[in-house]
Amino acid sequence: MKKVFVKNSSGVxxxxxxxxxxxxxxxPINEIARKWQDVGLDVEIMEKEHRELVxxxxxxxxxxxxVEADSRRGNSVFSRDFGGCIREGYILGRFKEPVRFLERDVYEEKMKELNIPKVAECKNGLFEGGDFTFLDNDTLAIGIVERSNEEGIEEIRKSLSKYGYKVIEVPCDKKYLHLDLCFNLVDEKLAVAYRDGLPETFLKVLDEKGIATISITEECVFKHGCNLQSIGDKRVISLKSNGYVNEELRKRGFKVIELDITEILKAGGGPHCMTFPLSRL
Known part of the structure; x- marks a missing residue:
């Protein structure tokens, strides 16, 4: 029997x-980081925040x-972005921003070390994992926002067609950077979403699949209101500052693990961005 790696976006x-x-x-490669580029980030605080997430x-x-940190690729902390993991193996993406180019080879080598096969690769187009999510076991949604494009998605679609996946494109305004700033599945039939930032065609797909949403405002998008990390069995890692969403999740029977992360967020990513799933069942 073949090993299964990642079956969905909200299982265990x-x-x-x-x-x-x-x-x-x-x-300054995203809307959030531009506000902090002249201030500097406190490494001691960031290390503490990251240890608490771990x-x-x-x-x-x-x-x-x-993966070992390196001064030449500081953004490697946002491990989500080098690709995506599915049942059969992983998809190797292709970065848009030069500051992130070195990450690709390092993460590819790490996946070899972990014996996770590469089943798709973007060689010409662009694709980053912050734009990637399962909607169900056989449906993948990929955002066309700032860092992934149609050419990259088409490369993925062709490579994964033999496995039976349907790939849906989700175009959003570039200012939102990645799909996971506007949409994040936290349970099989529940997502946190900025609905006004998502196309009507995608909202219709969610309705057809019976996926309900906890809605946030645009202001919350840039405070990482959607950037939660589901760990399955109605358990979610969220930000302490994400009060409204956390309360709504608790009303629905979720255990919410609140973390006081503020410094890392200034670079443009939250708990979801810092997490690349290797095994989810």
Whole structure:
């Protein structure tokens, strides 16, 4: 029997790939980081925040594998972005921003070390994992926002067609950077979403699949209101500052693990961005 890696976006998370924020800076490559580029980030605070995220995973039975931090690729802390993991293996993306180019080879080598096969690769187009989500076991949604494009999605679609996946494009305004700033599945039939930032065609798909949403405002988009990390069995890692969403999740029977992360967020990514799932069943 072939090994199954990641079946969906909200099942029980078993193993993740991460990288410490030792060399992270607010590089002005997204709307959030531009506001902090002249201020600088406190490394000691970021390291503490990251340790607390790692501990939250480990306390909930999730194994954490680390990629070594390097001064030449400070944004590696946002491990989500190098690709996406599915049942059969992983998709290797292609970065748009030169500051992130070195990450691709490092993460590809790490996946070889972990014996996770590469089943698709963007060689000409662009694709980053912040734009990637399952809608169900056989339907993948990929955002066309700032860092992924139609050419990259078409490369993925062709490579994955033999496995029976349907790939849906989700175009959004570039200012939202990645799909996971506007949409994040937290349970099989529940997502947190900025509905006004999503196309009507995608909202219709959600309705057809019976996926309900907890809606946030545009202001919350840039405060990482959608950037939660589901770990399965109605458990979600969220930001302490994400009060409204956290309360709505609790009303629906979720255990919300709140983390006081503020400094890392200034570079443009939250808990979801910092987490690349390696095993989710």
């Amino acid at each position: 998370l078993k193993k993740v790939l991460m990288c410490r924020p030792t060399f992270l800076k607010a590089v 501990k939250a995973f480990e306390d909930n039975g999730v194994e954490v594998v680390m």
